[in-house]
Amino acid sequence: MNGMFSAMDVSGSALTAQRKRLELLVTNLANSETTRTAEGGPYRRKDVVMVSRPFRSFYDHFVETTSRNRLEGVEIRQVVTDDSPPLLRYEPNHPDADVDGYVAYPNVNPMKEMADLLMATRAFEANVRAFESIRTMVARSIELGRTR
Amino acid sequence: MKIFDQMMLDRIERFLDYTVRRQEVIGSNLANVETPGYRTRDLDFKEYLEKARQAGSALKVGHGRHLEGAPVLLREPVVRKVTTGSLGNDLNNVDLDREMTRLAQNLLRFSTAAQLFEMRMKLLESSIRGG
Numbered sequence: 001m002n003g004m005f006s007a008m009d010v011s012g013s014a015l016t017a018q019r020k021r022l023e024l025l026v027t028n029l030a031n032s033e034t035t036r037t038a039e040g041g042p043y044r045r046k047d048v049v050m051v052s053r054p055f056r057s058f059y060d061h062f063v064e065t066t067s068r069n070r071l072e073g074v075e076i077r078q079v080v081t082d083d084s085p086p087l088l089r090y091e092p093n094h095p096d097a098d099v100d101g102y103v104a105y106p107n108v109n110p111m112k113e114m115a116d117l118l119m120a121t122r123a124f125e126a127n128v129r130a131f132e133s134i135r136t137m138v139a140r141s142i143e144l145g146r147t148r
Numbered sequence: 149m150k151i152f153d154q155m156m157l158d159r160i161e162r163f164l165d166y167t168v169r170r171q172e173v174i175g176s177n178l179a180n181v182e183t184p185g186y187r188t189r190d191l192d193f194k195e196y197l198e199k200a201r202q203a204g205s206a207l208k209v210g211h212g213r214h215l216e217g218a219p220v221l222l223r224e225p226v227v228r229k230v231t232t233g234s235l236g237n238d239l240n241n242v243d244l245d246r247e248m249t250r251l252a253q254n255l256l257r258f259s260t261a262a263q264l265f266e267m268r269m270k271l272l273e274s275s276i277r278g279g
Binding site for chain 1: 164167168171172173174175176178179180181182183184185186189244247248251254255258259262265266269
């Protein structure tokens with residue numbers, strides 16, 4: 001039984017991280033044509049930095065465990081802004097056009113965002129499965145004690 | 149107690165422990181399917197048993213008529229980093245399909261062992277009650 005609950009935490013950490021990532025990807029997609037932001041200029045693409053994070057399993061409180069054998073969850077360490085230059089489109093009639101008639105559009109490539117979105121969804125689903133498996137195992141373990 | 153040995157209960161217990169620990173490792177792999185630099189880990193049953201046997205029994209037998217204690221369950225599992233599989237640009241080698249397959253297999257193994265454990269317990273119970 002020892003580590004089952006921390007195993008749930010590990011899957012949970014991934015669900016949190018992937019959901020945050022999904023939210024950012026959706027924000028990117030929603031703003032793929034936004035030319036004005038509060039910071040000024042077009043919207044800039046955002047991305048996440050994911051880092052694995054060791055989780056203490058129940059046993060770790062009693063015996064020394066080398067870091068090699070720790071469970072590894074995941075967390076979003078940082079949200080970064082993509083500083084690549086904005087895409088310029090020639091639209092002289094647009095109110096945000098510069099003197100040459102070019103409008104700066106966000107550096108968002110919808111194809112890339114969609115691909116990432118798919119990956120994030122898959123990763124989320126996979127972790128839901130992992131979570132469910134552990135839940136099944138815990139429930140079954142409790143049943144083991146019942147003889148009738 | 150001969151009867152308990154014959155029931156293989158401790159062996160089933162060890163196998164159950166192994167599947168739970170393996171589940172944790174697979175869970176870690178799945179959590180880090182998108183983490184740059186993360187390497188897949190796995191738990192080998194053979195190695196696990198080997199180390200469990202080395203750990204030996206928790207109780208010392210000082211007298212011929214003392215019962216031998218059940219072997220201690222392994223405190224620290226041997227987790228190996230898997231080096232096969234293709235490394236992506238992010239130096240991560242977690243294969244989603246492989247992990248999902250192992251997840252399903254592992255859960256089935258657990259269920260099988262749990263079922264076996266229950267059957268043995270029922271058998272014991274009916275022996276005690278005389279059918």
